[in-house]
Amino acid sequence: MLSVQNVTKTFGHHTALSELTLEVASGETVCLLGANGAGKTTTINLLLGFSAPDQGVVRVDGRDPIKESIKTRQALAYIPENVALYPSLSGLENLAYFDRLSGHKRSSAELKALLLDVGLQERDITRPVSAYSKGMRQKVGLAIAFAKKAKALLLDEPMSGLDPKAASDFTQRLTTFNDAGCAVLIATHDIFRAKESASRIGIMKAGRLVDMIDPTGLDAGRIEQIYLQHMHADVAS
Amino acid sequence: MITAIITKELREFSRDRRFLTLAVLLLMLMFAASVDGWNRARSDDHARQFAEHSDHHIWVEQGENNPHGAAHFARYAFRPTPALSAFDPGVFDFAGAAFWMEAHTQNPTSLRRVEDVAISTPFAALSPAWIIQVVGSLALAVLLFQTLAGERERGTLRALAAIGIPATQVVAGKAGSVLSLVTLLSLIIFLIALGPSLLSPGLDVCGLRVLTLIGVYLIGLCAFAFVIVAISAVLRTSASAFTAAISFWVASAIIIPILGGQLAASLHPDMDEQALKNTIQLEAQSPFWTGDARGPAVAALEEKVLEEFGAERFEDLGFDREALILQAHEEFANAVYDRLYGALYDTHQAQDQVLRYLSLASPLLAVQRVSAALSETDQSAQIRFAQQSEAHRRTIIEMLNRNMMIHAGDQGFSYSAGRDLWESIPDFVNVRPSTLDILTTMRVELISLGIWLLLSILLALGLVRRALLREAQP
Numbered sequence: 268m269l270s271v272q273n274v275t276k277t278f279g280h281h282t283a284l285s286e287l288t289l290e291v292a293s294g295e296t297v298c299l300l301g302a303n304g305a306g307k308t309t310t311i312n313l314l315l316g317f318s319a320p321d322q323g324v325v326r327v328d329g330r331d332p333i334k335e336s337i338k339t340r341q342a343l344a345y346i347p348e349n350v351a352l353y354p355s356l357s358g359l360e361n362l363a364y365f366d367r368l369s370g371h372k373r374s375s376a377e378l379k380a381l382l383l384d385v386g387l388q389e390r391d392i393t394r395p396v397s398a399y400s401k402g403m404r405q406k407v408g409l410a411i412a413f414a415k416k417a418k419a420l421l422l423d424e425p426m427s428g429l430d431p432k433a434a435s436d437f438t439q440r441l442t443t444f445n446d447a448g449c450a451v452l453i454a455t456h457d458i459f460r461a462k463e464s465a466s467r468i469g470i471m472k473a474g475r476l477v478d479m480i481d482p483t484g485l486d487a488g489r490i491e492q493i494y495l496q497h498m499h500a501d502v503a504s
Numbered sequence: 505m506i507t508a509i510i511t512k513e514l515r516e517f518s519r520d521r522r523f524l525t526l527a528v529l530l531l532m533l534m535f536a537a538s539v540d541g542w543n544r545a546r547s548d549d550h551a552r553q554f555a556e557h558s559d560h561h562i563w564v565e566q567g568e569n570n571p572h573g574a575a576h577f578a579r580y581a582f583r584p585t586p587a588l589s590a591f592d593p594g595v596f597d598f599a600g601a602a603f604w605m606e607a608h609t610q611n612p613t614s615l616r617r618v619e620d621v622a623i624s625t626p627f628a629a630l631s632p633a634w635i636i637q638v639v640g641s642l643a644l645a646v647l648l649f650q651t652l653a654g655e656r657e658r659g660t661l662r663a664l665a666a667i668g669i670p671a672t673q674v675v676a677g678k679a680g681s682v683l684s685l686v687t688l689l690s691l692i693i694f695l696i697a698l699g700p701s702l703l704s705p706g707l708d709v710c711g712l713r714v715l716t717l718i719g720v721y722l723i724g725l726c727a728f729a730f731v732i733v734a735i736s737a738v739l740r741t742s743a744s745a746f747t748a749a750i751s752f753w754v755a756s757a758i759i760i761p762i763l764g765g766q767l768a769a770s771l772h773p774d775m776d777e778q779a780l781k782n783t784i785q786l787e788a789q790s791p792f793w794t795g796d797a798r799g800p801a802v803a804a805l806e807e808k809v810l811e812e813f814g815a816e817r818f819e820d821l822g823f824d825r826e827a828l829i830l831q832a833h834e835e836f837a838n839a840v841y842d843r844l845y846g847a848l849y850d851t852h853q854a855q856d857q858v859l860r861y862l863s864l865a866s867p868l869l870a871v872q873r874v875s876a877a878l879s880e881t882d883q884s885a886q887i888r889f890a891q892q893s894e895a896h897r898r899t900i901i902e903m904l905n906r907n908m909m910i911h912a913g914d915q916g917f918s919y920s921a922g923r924d925l926w927e928s929i930p931d932f933v934n935v936r937p938s939t940l941d942i943l944t945t946m947r948v949e950l951i952s953l954g955i956w957l958l959l960s961i962l963l964a965l966g967l968v969r970r971a972l973l974r975e976a977q978p
Contacts, residue, residue, distance in 0.1 A: 315666055340668025351659030353512065355519040360512075367508035368669050395519075415667075 268293045268419050268450035269314055274323030276309055276474075283309040285474040286323070293418070296441065296451040298461035300494055301471035307454035309474075311421045314452070315345060328418050341369075344417035348424040350408030354397035358382055358407045361396055365411045373414065384443075385409045386436050402433030409440050419450040426460050438464045458494060462487045470497050505669060509677025510684055517647065517685060526643045527689070533639060534696045537630045541590035542700035548617065549585040552601065556582050556931070564927055568920040571904035571912075572830060575607035579900065581893035581932035583613075586880035587709040588717070591697055592633030594881025603890065605897035605932075607904075608788075608834065610841040613890055632697035633875050636721060637868055638757050640693065644686065644729050649749035651678060652737040652971050661975045671972040675965045682729045682964075690725060694718050713939050717878045723953045724871030728756065730960035731867075737967035760866040761859075768858035772851050784844055790836035792829045805832050826916045827909035834901055841894070849887050856883055863949045867956040870949040877942050877949075884945065889934060896932045903929060 269291035276284040284306045291297045299307045312318040313325045316332030316339050325332055332339040352361045362378050373381075382392050385406040396404065405425060412420055420441075426434040434457070441464050444451050455461055461468050462482045468490065470478040477497050482490060517523045559580045566577060581603040589596045600613025655661040664674055701709045732749045739745040791801035802825075806818050809828065815821050863870035876882035904925075912919035943950060 317665075337668050337670055340666055343666070343668070345663075345666045347659070347662075349659060351663040353516060353660060354658070355516050356512070360515065364508060364512045365663075365667065368505060368664070368667050370505070 268328055269452055270324070270326040271310060271313065272324040272326075274313060274320040274325060276306075276313065276318065276320050282474050284313075284320075287474065287476055289469060289476060291419070291450045291452050293450050294445050294448045295466045296445055296453065296464055297467045297469060298453045298455055298465035299469045299471050299476075300455065300458060300461055302456075302498065304473075305471040306474040307471055308423055310471075311345070311423050311452065311454055314419075314421055315343060316340060342418045344412035344415045344420045346405070346408040346412055346420070346422045346425050348427050349401070350404045350411075352396045352399075352404060352407060355395055357393045357395055358387055358399065358403070358410075359392045361407055362410050362414060366414045369415045371414060371416075378410075378414070381410045381413055382407070385413065385440050400433075402429050402437070405429065405433070405437055406440075409437070413443070416447075417449060419452070420444050422451070422453045422455075424455055425453065426455065426457055434460055435463075458491045459487045462490050470494055472497055505673050506677045506680055509674065510680040513678070513681030514684060514688075520647070523647055526646060530635065530639060530643055530689075530693065531696060533630065533635050534632055534693050537632045537635055538590070538697045538700055541593070541631055541697075544617075545585050545587065545590035548589075548601070552582045552585055555580065555602070560931060563929070564923060566926060568922050570917050570919055571908040571921050571925065572607065572827070572917065574921070574926070575901050575904045578604060578606035579929070579932075581605055581889075581896055581934075582615075583889045583893075584934050584936075586885070587701065588713065588879035589881045590701070591631065591717070592875045592879035592881055593631050594876035594879060595883055595886060596881035599883075599886040603893035603897070605893065605900055607830070607901050608837060610784075610837075610845060610894050610897070613886070613893075632693075633872075633879070636690075636693060636697070636725075637872055637875070640689070641725065641728050641757050641868055642753055643689075644725060645732050645749040645753040647685070648682065648729055648732040649736050649745045650742050651682070651733050652968060653739055653742045653745035654736075656740065656971065656975065657742055661972065665972050665975045671969045674972055675968045678733065678968055679730070679961065679965060682733055683726060686725050686729050687722060690718065690722055694721070710939065713878055716939055716943070717875060720874045720878070720950075720953065721871060723957050724867045727867040727953065727956035727960045728753075730957070730964040734960065734964040734967045737964065737971040756866040756868040760862060761869045761872060764859050764862040764869060765855075767862070768855035771858055772854040774851060774855075775848055780844065780848065784840065787844070788837040788840045790833045792833040792836065802829060805829065822910075822913065824909045824912035824914070824916060824919070827905050827912060831902065831905040831909065834898070834905065838898060845890075845894075849891075852883055852887060860948045864952045864955070867953060867960075870952040870956070874946045874949045874953070877946050878939070880936065880942075888937070892934060893932060896930075900929055 269289070271287055271289040274284055274287045275282070283304075287306065287310065289297070289299075289310065299305075299310065301307050309318065313320055314327055314332060316336040319333045327339045328342045330339045330342070352358075353364070356364065359375070359378055359382060362382060363373075363375070366373050366378060379389075379392055383389065387403060387406050387410070391399070391403060396407065399407070408425075422441075426437055429437060438460050441451060441453075445466075451464075453461070453464065462485070465482055468480050468482055469476050470480070470493070478493065480490065480493060485493075559582070563577075563579050566574065569577065583601045583603075585601070586596065597617040600616050602615035603613050604611045652661065655664070698709070698714055731752060735748045735752065736745045739748055791797035792805070805828065806825075809821065809823070810816070810818060813821055818825065859869070859873065863873055873882070877884065907921055907925055908919060911921070937945075
């Protein structure tokens with residue numbers, strides 16, 4: 268579903284991605300772990316068509332995100348670190364708006380059900396988003412992504428700043444996407460949540476994918492050990 | 505999708521405290537100005553009707569009188585209060601509403617409303633038109649400067665870009681919401697501004713004129729609003745967009761109209777009022793009046809009349825000599841008035857022309873000018889009244905002189921006429937221009953508004969589209 272083949276991307280003299288190759292299949296969740304500047308967000312921007320690769324090929328459901336930007340983005344849902352919502356509108360109104368823009372026209376009851384499904388309390392559904400915590404906003408972001416019925420979900424540090432329970436809830440909800448056959452790519456620093464949600468974990472450093480591990484049978488401590496080995500190697504080199 | 509964007513934008517506006525506060529303030533101001541405007545227009549109109557009736561009564565009931573004596577007794581031409589002066593007083597308060605039509609003299613207009621305004625009248629300068637042009641446009645600048653800049657700062661512009669909707673639809677939605685907001689606000693404001701006219705049955709409010717006026721304001725305010733949206737799309741932060749939006753408002757609503765007036769006056773300076781009076785007094789003294797030139801001038805006049813009628817002796821014509829001389833004097837003086845007042849009106853029109861072309865630089869100045877023209881409270885309407893009343897004065901004086909010339913025999917100033925003559929003198933009727941006539945006169949301003957609307961929409965759409973595309977970049 269998501270395919271990045273030998274992609275290199277530079278910004279001026281800085282190489283953000285170097286010959287990156289990555290595949291995410293439908294129903295699979297891949298987490299990209301890495302320090303700031305490792306190239307995680309650049310990878311997501313390439314898939315969204317926000318940026319064009321200097322070399323290599325990027326495809327989303329077989330489409331070129333630059334040449335077919337509208338159709339590509341229609342196939343994607345994107346949740347950034349801080350979900351951008353309209354503060355004077357309620358969670359329900361925000362969801363209804365993005366739902367309409369995605370070409371759907373769900374009833375109010377359906378939209379409410381979606382918000383309840385992602386864990387928003389009923390009393391909060393009609394409150395203005397300006398009064399929401401970050402966790403609540405992320406839930407609305409998830410509901411928007413659900414509503415879009417996207418083929419792939421891209422998340423950029425979605426759990427940053429969430430308390431452990433909210434982060435755990437969020438991770439739980441993500442499994443629903445996999446169940447629906449959606450390809451999920453998460454850029455994160457959070458090894459514990461990556462272990463919890465990912466089918467595969469990619470470790471990135473300096474624009475390269477240095478390792479791709481299967482977390483099955485590994486605990487978070489072991490994953491952290493592998494990650495740090497790569498990071499130290501980076502420092503040593 | 506476009507409807508969803510429009511609905512969302514209007515919902516956000518309705519929950520924005522700035523919007524609600526501004527709307528309440530604007531409506532309160534509008535209500536106060538509107539009530540005051542219509543009260544004044546109604547009371548002016550009543551006063552004019554009373555004065556007109558009195559003038560007619562006094563004229564007809566003056567009894568036996570010499571026609572030339574009656575010409576000095578004279579009549580007044582009253583300018584009907586334009587109904588829409590309640591909405592846009594323009595220069596009406598400062599221009600005279602009455603014209604004394606006496607023999608020999610083209611008087612300046614008198615009865616200026618501003619001379620009667622008590623200091624305690626709080627809304628003398630606060631007209632509904634001014635509120636829409638200045639306060640309304642300021643409200644639009646304050647409400648719309650964040651249209652794109654705010655979305656960019658909140659991150660929702662990037663969210664829109666990521667959702668996969670064509671930029672053209674977002675642009676159309678934004679344009680639709682701006683149009684809806686301006687239309688909705690304008691209609692409410694106009695309802696308050698013009699609603700009281702229903703309670704003023706004496707004032708003749710033309711429906712077509714009102715609709716045209718609303719249309720002109722909508723075009724001007726939309727053009728202004730789209731410029732603000734363009735500013736919001738091109739500048740990256742709300743703070744810089746706010747500064748630029750307010751600067752554009754200051755330039756359009758205040759600086760260009762005020763400096764425009766000063767520029768017009770410096771390019772085409774007005775004649776000094778006292779100098780004009782002195783010149784008129786000096787030059788309108790015909791040779792028929794007094795002095796050594798009178799004898800030869802009268803002899804030449806008699807000769808000309810004898811030639812015209814093929815008579816040998818003046819007495820054979822049966823004309824009153826004094827009346828003939830009076831009319832000759834009138835015609836001499838009229839030519840002087842035509843030249844001197846003509847030069848004055850030419851100066852005013854040249855000044856007007858400067859402002860007319862300056863309206864290309866400000867949609868609000870263009871609105872201001874068309875609004876005053878449609879309300880018949882601009883300088884042109886005043887000149888039109890002065891010219892019509894002067895023409896009427898000449899008709900009256902000529903009728904009186906002719907009556908005396910034909911009927912006085914050799915009685916001269918001892919001759920008296922009666923009610924029949926007074927009743928035959930027509931009342932002054934101010935002929936109003938049609939809406940089409942006014943729009944034709946205002947074609948430069950209307951073209952300016954059209955250009956502003958077209959360019960501002962194209963600019964806003966282009967820049968909103970560019971902002972969306974830019975947002976879809978790292």
